[in-house]
Amino acid sequence: MTSASAQQPSEPGCAPPPVATVVTAVSSSTTPRANTPLMRKEHREKIALFRYQLIRAAADPSLSTRQRGPLVKELAATEHLWPFGGTRSYSRETLDRWIKAWRAGGFDALKPDERSSAPVTDARILLLAESLKRERPNRTAAQIKRIITETMGAAPSETTLLRHFRAKNISTGIPAVATGRFEADQANVIWVGDALHGPRIGGRKTYLFAFLDDHSRMVTAARWAYAEDAIRLSAVLRPAVQSHGIPGVAYLDNGAAMADKSLARTCAKLGIHLTHSAPYRPQGRGKIERFFNTVTSQFLGEITVTDTPMLPGSSPEAGSQISSLEELNTLFTAWVNMVYHHTTHSTTGQSPLARWEASWEHREPVRKSLEEIRQAFLWSDTRTVTKTGTVSLHSNTYEVDPVLAGTKVELVYDPFDLDGPVTVNSHLGVPAGTAKALQISRHVHAKATNAAKDNDTSALNLSSGINYLDLVATRHRESLTGAPISFADIQALDNMAGARS
Numbered sequence: 001m002t003s004a005s006a007q008q009p010s011e012p013g014c015a016p017p018p019v020a021t022v023v024t025a026v027s028s029s030t031t032p033r034a035n036t037p038l039m040r041k042e043h044r045e046k047i048a049l050f051r052y053q054l055i056r057a058a059a060d061p062s063l064s065t066r067q068r069g070p071l072v073k074e075l076a077a078t079e080h081l082w083p084f085g086g087t088r089s090y091s092r093e094t095l096d097r098w099i100k101a102w103r104a105g106g107f108d109a110l111k112p113d114e115r116s117s118a119p120v121t122d123a124r125i126l127l128l129a130e131s132l133k134r135e136r137p138n139r140t141a142a143q144i145k146r147i148i149t150e151t152m153g154a155a156p157s158e159t160t161l162l163r164h165f166r167a168k169n170i171s172t173g174i175p176a177v178a179t180g181r182f183e184a185d186q187a188n189v190i191w192v193g194d195a196l197h198g199p200r201i202g203g204r205k206t207y208l209f210a211f212l213d214d215h216s217r218m219v220t221a222a223r224w225a226y227a228e229d230a231i232r233l234s235a236v237l238r239p240a241v242q243s244h245g246i247p248g249v250a251y252l253d254n255g256a257a258m259a260d261k262s263l264a265r266t267c268a269k270l271g272i273h274l275t276h277s278a279p280y281r282p283q284g285r286g287k288i289e290r291f292f293n294t295v296t297s298q299f300l301g302e303i304t305v306t307d308t309p310m311l312p313g314s315s316p317e318a319g320s321q322i323s324s325l326e327e328l329n330t331l332f333t334a335w336v337n338m339v340y341h342h343t344t345h346s347t348t349g350q351s352p353l354a355r356w357e358a359s360w361e362h363r364e365p366v367r368k369s370l371e372e373i374r375q376a377f378l379w380s381d382t383r384t385v386t387k388t389g390t391v392s393l394h395s396n397t398y399e400v401d402p403v404l405a406g407t408k409v410e411l412v413y414d415p416f417d418l419d420g421p422v423t424v425n426s427h428l429g430v431p432a433g434t435a436k437a438l439q440i441s442r443h444v445h446a447k448a449t450n451a452a453k454d455n456d457t458s459a460l461n462l463s464s465g466i467n468y469l470d471l472v473a474t475r476h477r478e479s480l481t482g483a484p485i486s487f488a489d490i491q492a493l494d495n496m497a498g499a500r501s
Helices: 037-055 065-076 092-105 123-135 141-152 158-167 230-244 261-270 286-302 325-338 352-358 370-376 446-454 468-481 487-500
Strands: 190-201 204-213 219-225 249-252 273-276 303-305 320-322 379-384 390-393 396-399 408-413 422-425 431-439
Touching (some): 037 273, 065 092, 141 158, 190 230, 190 286, 204 230, 230 370, 286 325, 320 325
Antiparallel strands (some): 190 204, 379 408, 396 431, 408 422, 422 431
């Protein structure tokens, strides 16, 4: 039996003290180490992501030294989940050093130096500690440390023992932390994201990806799609950060799409602190759940799915009839912009739009250039260069520097634009120019192809009867096709729609 802590890669600067070797032979195995440059590069990036997510809140430039101190102290007193298993704790000096490095050099400055890992605790020592704990569950880590020290001469720290017990799901008797009601003080401090299962259209299930601003309840991003995956989530998030700015925190659940490593890379590049709710503990997600309840009762309750498009002048008794994802997105976008955003929220006493706009009276949203955002949403894959200096990527052939022949390279690209630039990094992790397209058979990644088909490309071409949601959509369409309309004129639009009806 081998300890999880013994198998996991070690965090530089966080190795436990050396311990004596146990003479008794115990079978053990080790997890394969990152033994190639590209594997080591990926390993270092995972550690940098972990460090970034840990310090992001405390590194906020808007905090004073007096405000930052308690945050760093709290982080230093907490056990943090290590991306390779188990938990880690860090001193205030280490956390301050990471914050300083991130401010000076950004995300890349948080990567550990390329050097061999520090030694880890002997697996047999941890196995002995585990046996002592299971033998008598009421033994504390301190007591087990004393027993091992008395028997073997040296023992791991109490922190290392507690980390190992948690990794093995052995109760440590630490009570759960109480939580309370929370609301962000300003817009764009926290975006809460989640997915809602919707109706079947054409025999296919639909899913709504949505991000809600925690302070204002403004819908910063929302779109229906035919699949619940990471690329659909990225397709929703990308235009949102372009138009609404960069949020400080993205608070998501633990679904596969929202725990995808590509999203973690995107958030790190944009400076967003990505955090997930603990499994079976959805505290803090009440706002997005309430929004989904509103969507279900006020929007989905007003539509009817049909196999054929509804013709103009048809009977509206059954509600707005839709037969495609495009029609669903068109009506939904109109409902969000023209109804939901202007309805007074019972908790805040303001409409989401009014509260959002009020939050920007004396401040500006954090923004990134379009190129920075594009770079943040890129994907990467590893390929082996042929003897002729070419690589294959998703049915396409590219030419790279002939010097790279026979080696593995990292290709960084936009999944929605395989015709675009493909950056090459050598097997040493060094930039090696741009790949030249020789033969393009696929212009979009296979996963991105279906996501692109989900996109609402014809919001101005509605064909439906006269009913509640169609009146809303008509008003929304007019606001898009006419001269720019101020949100302050929304009441005038309501009066105009009422007069026409």
